[in-house]
Amino acid sequence: MSIKNKMRKLSVLFICFLVFLGVGVSKFKYEVVFMRRTLSKINNEIVRIADDLRIYEAEWSYLNDPKRLAILASKYLPDMKPIEHKQILRYNDFINMEYENKADAKRQAFDNLLNSLM
Amino acid sequence: MFDFKNINAPGFALWQKYPKNGNLIKILHRRAVLAVVFICIVFIGILWRLINIMVISSDKNTNSIHNRDQIIKKADIIDRNGELLATSITTSSCFADPSVVIDLNETIKKLSRIPGMPKIDKIRHKLKDRNKHFVWLMRHVHPTIEKQIMDMGIPGIHFQKDYKRIYIHGNLFSHVIGCTDIDCNGVCGIEKHFNNDLIVSDFSNKKLQLTLDLRIQSIIHEELEAGIKMFHAKGGNAILIKTNGEILAIVSLPDFDPNNLKKYSNSDMFNRNTLGVFEQGSIMKVVTAAIALDSGSSTPGSIFDASTSIKVGKFSITDFKGKNRPLTLAEAIVFSSNIACAKIAQKFGTKIQKEYFKKLGLLERLHLELPEVGAPLIPKDWTEISSMTIAYGYGIALSPLQVLATITSITNGGIKINPHLVLQEDKTLHERVVSEKTSKIVRELMRGVVLYGTARKASVDGVDMFGKTGTAYKRKGRKGYGNQANRDRLTSFVGGFPLENPKYMLLVSLDSPQGDSSTHGYATAGWNVAPIAKNIISRIISLISDGNLSENKTLSIQKYLKLN
Structure with a gap:
C-alpha cells in the first residue's frame, strides 16, 4: 500500500474519531447539564419543604406557648389543677410508705401488682 | 538541503511551479507572519475582554453581588426540651436595578401606589443613581403585595428570597436571646454573641440548644x-x-x-x-x-x-x-x-x-x-x-x-x-x-x-x-x-x-x-x-x-x- 493510501485511511479514521469524540463529548455535556438542572430542582424542592416545615414548627411552637395554653386550660378545663409536688413520690418512697388504711382493697391490690412486677 | 523534485506527493507538484528556492521561502515566511499577527490580535481581544470583565466592570458586578451576599439565614434557637424559641422564615424582598429602569417617573408613580413602599422622594433618591445595579425598595414583602408589584411588570424591579428572624414567644426571652437587625445580624443577646456561629446554609439543620426551659x-x-x-x-x-x-x-x-x-x-x-x-x-x-x-x-x-x-x-x-x-x-x-x-x-x-x-x-x-x-x-x-x-x-x-x-x-x-x-x-x-x-x-x-x-x-x-x-x-x-x-x-x-x-x-x-x-x-x-x-x-x-x-x-x- 502506498503512502498516499495510508495517509488517506489514517485521515478518514482520524476524522471519524473526531466526529465520534465530538458527539460523545456533546452528549456527555448535555447529560451533565440535564443532571445539574435535576439536582438544582431537587435542591430547591428540599429548601422549599424545609422552609415550609420551619413555618409549621414555628406555628406549632406558637400554639404551644405556655401563656396561651394556660388561657385555654382555664377556659376548657376549669376543674383541673396543676399537679402539686406532694403528689410526686420516688418509687422507693412509694413502696416503703405505710398505708393509713391497710384494708383498702384497691391499694393493696396495686401494692401486690407492684411486688409481682419487681 | 531538502530536494523538492524527489517528492512524489501531488501537492508538491504545484509548489514546483513557483519560482524556485528564495521566492517560495519568502512567501511562506510572509504567510506565517500574517498567521502569527492574526492569532496575536485574537488573543489581545480575548485578553482585553477578560480585563474588562474582571477589573474594569468588577465594581458594578460586585455591587449587586455584595448586597445579595448580605442575605443570611440563621440557625434555630431551641430550649433544653427542644421547644423552638427563635427561627428564620423565608420571605421575599423587593429590589431595583436603577441601571435598567426605563422611565424613572413612571416607575416612581407606579411604585408609590403600593402600600408599604417608601415615600416618592425616597424612591426617587434610591433610583436616581443609574450606575447602581442594586437598591432595596421593600423588605419582607407580603405575598399579595409581591403579586401586585409583579403584575405591574416594571422593568428593573425584582424580587429575591430573604429571611426574617421570628421570636415565637415574643418578649419572654427578649433579654437573653436578644434580637437582630433587618439583615439578620445580631444586635444584642445570644443573637449577637453567636452571630457568626448561627449563620447557616439553606440545607443546614443546625440548632443552638440553650439550657433554658420555656415552661419555667x-x-x-x-x-x-x-x-x-x-x-x-x-x-x-x-x-x-x-x-x-x-x-x-x-x-x-x-x-x-x-x-x-x-x-x-x-x-x-x-x-x-x-x-x-x-x-x-x-x-x-x-x-x-x-x-x-x-x-x-x-x-x-x-x-x-x-x-x-x-x-x-x-x-x-x-x-x-x-x-x-x-x-x-x-x-x-x-x-x-x-x-x-x-x-x-x-x-x-x-x-x-x-x-x-x-x-x-x-x-x-x-x-x-x-x-x-x-x-x-x-x-x-x-x-x-x-x-x-x-x-x-x-x-x-x-x-x-x-x-x-x-x-x-x-x-x-x-x-x-x-x-x-x-x-x-x-x-x-x-x-x-x-x-x-x-x-x-x-x-x-x-x-x-x-x-x-x-x-x-x-x-x-x-x-x-x-x-x-x-x-x-x-x-x-x-x-x-x-x-x-x-x-x-x-x-x-x-x-x-x-x-x-x-x-x-x-x-x-x-x-x-x-x-x-x-x-x-x-x-x-x-x-x-x-x-x-x-x-x-x-x-x-x-x-x-x-x-x-x-x-x-x-x-x-x-x-x-x-x-x-
Whole structure:
C-alpha cells in the first residue's frame, strides 16, 4: 500500500474519531447539564419543604406557648389543677410508705401488682 | 538541503511551479507572519475582554453581588426540651436595578401606589443613581403585595428570597436571646454573641440548644410581672439556676418584644440580671459567713456584740429591727445583723476577704454567652471600713447573676460553678472555693433564715428551702442614697432547695418596691420578694421535682439560735 493510501485511511479514521469524540463529548455535556438542572430542582424542592416545615414548627411552637395554653386550660378545663409536688413520690418512697388504711382493697391490690412486677 | 523534485506527493507538484528556492521561502515566511499577527490580535481581544470583565466592570458586578451576599439565614434557637424559641422564615424582598429602569417617573408613580413602599422622594433618591445595579425598595414583602408589584411588570424591579428572624414567644426571652437587625445580624443577646456561629446554609439543620426551659421561664415571668404590679416596683429580675451552672430561667423586667422593637426604649432593653450592677445588701452576708467559717476565724457559735451601733466617721452602722444584744454568728445571719456582720469581717480582715472574693470570681467580669455583662464595681482603696460595709452588702456592686453564681458555688458543696446558657455535656466541676463542711453550715444558716428570720414568707410547704433576703438602698450617683423619705430600695431573695443536696438556686429582685396596707407599709425583701419566690417555687416544683424534697432534720446550728 502506498503512502498516499495510508495517509488517506489514517485521515478518514482520524476524522471519524473526531466526529465520534465530538458527539460523545456533546452528549456527555448535555447529560451533565440535564443532571445539574435535576439536582438544582431537587435542591430547591428540599429548601422549599424545609422552609415550609420551619413555618409549621414555628406555628406549632406558637400554639404551644405556655401563656396561651394556660388561657385555654382555664377556659376548657376549669376543674383541673396543676399537679402539686406532694403528689410526686420516688418509687422507693412509694413502696416503703405505710398505708393509713391497710384494708383498702384497691391499694393493696396495686401494692401486690407492684411486688409481682419487681 | 531538502530536494523538492524527489517528492512524489501531488501537492508538491504545484509548489514546483513557483519560482524556485528564495521566492517560495519568502512567501511562506510572509504567510506565517500574517498567521502569527492574526492569532496575536485574537488573543489581545480575548485578553482585553477578560480585563474588562474582571477589573474594569468588577465594581458594578460586585455591587449587586455584595448586597445579595448580605442575605443570611440563621440557625434555630431551641430550649433544653427542644421547644423552638427563635427561627428564620423565608420571605421575599423587593429590589431595583436603577441601571435598567426605563422611565424613572413612571416607575416612581407606579411604585408609590403600593402600600408599604417608601415615600416618592425616597424612591426617587434610591433610583436616581443609574450606575447602581442594586437598591432595596421593600423588605419582607407580603405575598399579595409581591403579586401586585409583579403584575405591574416594571422593568428593573425584582424580587429575591430573604429571611426574617421570628421570636415565637415574643418578649419572654427578649433579654437573653436578644434580637437582630433587618439583615439578620445580631444586635444584642445570644443573637449577637453567636452571630457568626448561627449563620447557616439553606440545607443546614443546625440548632443552638440553650439550657433554658420555656415552661419555667414563662412561670417566672408571670409571677415576677404580678409581683412588680402588686408592689408598684419600677422593675425586677429573677434567675433560676441548677447547681451545676445551667441557667433554667432568666427574666428581667421591663422587657421588649424583639419582633417589634420600634415602641421600646433603651431602658426596656437593659438586662438587669447580667448588665446591671447593684449594691446587693444583706444577701452578701452569706458570703461573709462562708469566709468567716471557711477561714477558721469564726464558728457558728462565735459571739459578736451587736448591742450598739458602730460609728465610722460621720456614718454609723446600724441594724434594722436589731436585737440590741450580743449575737452568735448563726444569729447574725438568721436575724440579718449589719453590726455583727461588720464585726465578723473585722475579725477575718481585709486580706482574707479579698482573697476569697478573688477565689469566688467576684473581682472580675462574669464569663457568659452574652455581650451584655457588667463588670463589678469594687472599691479603689479596700480599707477596713470597706471590708465592714462589704460584709453586709454595701461598697461593692455586682450583677444579680454574679451574686447568684457565687452563693450557688458556696452552697452546692463548695465547688465553683460557671453559669452558662448553652447546653453542653456534663463537665466535672472541680475548683473548690469553700469546704463541704462550710457549705453545709451556710445552707443551715440560710435554712434558719427561712424558718425563723426574714425569709419566712418564702417557705414552701413540703420543701426544705434555704434562703436569705436583702434590702439595699439604691445609690443615686454622687448624691449618695438620698433622704430617708425618698430612698429607693433594691430588695432581693436568694435561696435554694433541697437542703441536703441542693439542686436548684433562685434569685428574685425588685427595683424600688412600695409598701402598702398588705405589707403594713414595709417595703423590705421579706414582704415583697420572699412571697414572689414562694409563688415561683410552688409552681415550678412539680416540673422539676423528682420526689421528696423535705427531710425535716433538726439543724445543727439550732443550738446557737436564741429565738426571742
